[in-house]
Amino acid sequence: MSTLRDEAAPIAVIGAGLGGLATAIGLLKQGFRVQVFEQADAFGEVGAGISLSPNASKILAAWGLGEPLAAMASVPLTGNIMNGLTGELIQSQPLGEVLEQLFGSPYYQVLRPDLHALLVGEVRRLAPDAFRLGCRLVDIEGPEEAPVLVFANGERAAASLVIGADGARSVVRARRFVDEPARFTGHIAFRGVLPMAELPAQYHAPRSVVWLGDRRQLVHYPLDNGRALNVVAFVSDVSWDREGWQERAELSELREAFAGFCDEATGVLEHFEGRELYKWALYDREPVDDWVRGRLVLLGDAAHPMLPYLGQGAAMAIEDAWVLAGVLGQHEAPADALADYQARRVERARWVLLESREAGRRFHEPGQDESRFSDDAAMRTRELFAPGPASLLG
Numbered sequence: 001m002s003t004l005r006d007e008a009a010p011i012a013v014i015g016a017g018l019g020g021l022a023t024a025i026g027l028l029k030q031g032f033r034v035q036v037f038e039q040a041d042a043f044g045e046v047g048a049g050i051s052l053s054p055n056a057s058k059i060l061a062a063w064g065l066g067e068p069l070a071a072m073a074s075v076p077l078t079g080n081i082m083n084g085l086t087g088e089l090i091q092s093q094p095l096g097e098v099l100e101q102l103f104g105s106p107y108y109q110v111l112r113p114d115l116h117a118l119l120v121g122e123v124r125r126l127a128p129d130a131f132r133l134g135c136r137l138v139d140i141e142g143p144e145e146a147p148v149l150v151f152a153n154g155e156r157a158a159a160s161l162v163i164g165a166d167g168a169r170s171v172v173r174a175r176r177f178v179d180e181p182a183r184f185t186g187h188i189a190f191r192g193v194l195p196m197a198e199l200p201a202q203y204h205a206p207r208s209v210v211w212l213g214d215r216r217q218l219v220h221y222p223l224d225n226g227r228a229l230n231v232v233a234f235v236s237d238v239s240w241d242r243e244g245w246q247e248r249a250e251l252s253e254l255r256e257a258f259a260g261f262c263d264e265a266t267g268v269l270e271h272f273e274g275r276e277l278y279k280w281a282l283y284d285r286e287p288v289d290d291w292v293r294g295r296l297v298l299l300g301d302a303a304h305p306m307l308p309y310l311g312q313g314a315a316m317a318i319e320d321a322w323v324l325a326g327v328l329g330q331h332e333a334p335a336d337a338l339a340d341y342q343a344r345r346v347e348r349a350r351w352v353l354l355e356s357r358e359a360g361r362r363f364h365e366p367g368q369d370e371s372r373f374s375d376d377a378a379m380r381t382r383e384l385f386a387p388g389p390a391s392l393l394g
């Protein structure tokens with residue numbers, strides 16, 4: 001039994017993003033006392049889509065969230081890669097049942113606010129008083145073995161363990177680990193969600209479509225049990241460089257960015273007339289190898305902020321949460337548990353971070369070559385999706 005359970009101060013999770021919430025669920029299910037400190041005054045995830053690959057959906061199912069997750073998700077039956085300039089099909093892959101049979105759990109596509117709300121609801125069910133909203137961490141005082149959290153509102157809190165799940169711009173990482181500047185990639189992700197009822201039939205199929213060409217990428221897939229279509233578009237060589245979910249974009253920017261793409265590809269953009277569009281500048285950061293200092297530990301984007309080209313950032317945060325909660329439940333000494341966590345997670349997260357960077361490079365390369373998508377993609381998919389609750393802790 002972990003001695004952390006006997007300590008007076010609770011475990012502090014900094015950040016109620018997908019990683020922090022998953023961590024809180026894992027810890028609460030192991031019987032730990034947890035406080036989740038979130039800088040926002042209220043929960044309000046933006047309406048973007050997110051893919052949850054089998055490695056992540058297996059963990060949510062193991063926590064008993066499989067049914068509500070399935071009810072809010074779409075499952076793509078095929079994944080098509082298209083030449084955005086000519087409209088030709090480059091590659092079509094079966095997803096749906098094939099992935100579920102291979103990896104033991106579905107590949108889901110969901111609305112972030114729905115997933116976030118599911119996790120918030122589960123934390124509240126397990127511990128109604130776990131959340132402390134409006135608490136922006138600004139500093140950590142005291143020795144690493146007895147950290148004291150300092151918040152912008154003047155509050156201070158002791159913690160038996162501080163879990164930095166405060167995202168890519170982590171204060172925990174900057175104050176007590178490394179504070180290296182991020183590098184702007186010159187890539188932007190545009191994104192928006194459309195109601196399916198207003199779209200022509202060609203978008204209704206349970207199909208994930210990626211249009212590629214000339215260092216640009218336009219992706220769309222259904223979400224919310226087919227009630228919405230998520231659109232994400234990546235472009236290169238831009239100078240606008242703000243990172244954040246709330247940055248608005250104009251349809252004219254998107255039209256301009258995809259000039260030269262065929263009408264079949266760009267047709268979806270016209271449905272954004274009069275609707276909200278957002279943009280996010282993509283920053284690259286070096287992997288951090290040292291995730292543990294005394295009673296401070298990093299998790300999710302705070303530990304491994306990765307580019308979104310493999311759609312694995314949240315999945316890795318959920319894997320981290322499963323492993324951290326699991327080892328804290330297994331080891332008596334917190335230091336042993338944290339060393340075990342780091343040993344199990346650093347190498348995998350580093351590999352996924354570097355593969356995500358490489359996928360971005362490949363996707364934005366000039367020219368189209370089918371072999372790029374089939375060569376090692378199957379191997380990579382296996383290594384990404386195969387791990388599950390048992391093997392991650394085995």
Ligand SMILES: Cc1cc2nc3c(=O)[nH]c(=O)nc-3n(C[C@H](O)[C@H](O)[C@H](O)COP(=O)(O)OP(=O)(O)OC[C@H]3O[C@@H](n4cnc5c(N)ncnc54)[C@H](O)[C@@H]3O)c2cc1C
Binds near residue numbers: 014167168169
């Ligand atoms: C365009 C795009 C598409 C993506 N698509 C996918 C996908 O399909 N699949 C996938 O798995 N991943 C995807 N990702 C990655 C995924 O969004 C992130 O990896 C994931 O959200 C990380 O979760 P997190 O909890 O670690 O960090 P965050 O989601 O950033 O959460 C951090 C939380 O901490 C809070 N916080 C920050 N600082 C403080 C502070 N000082 N004090 C208190 N609270 C604080 C924040 O308000 C926030 O609530 C995508 C990312 C982008 C940009």
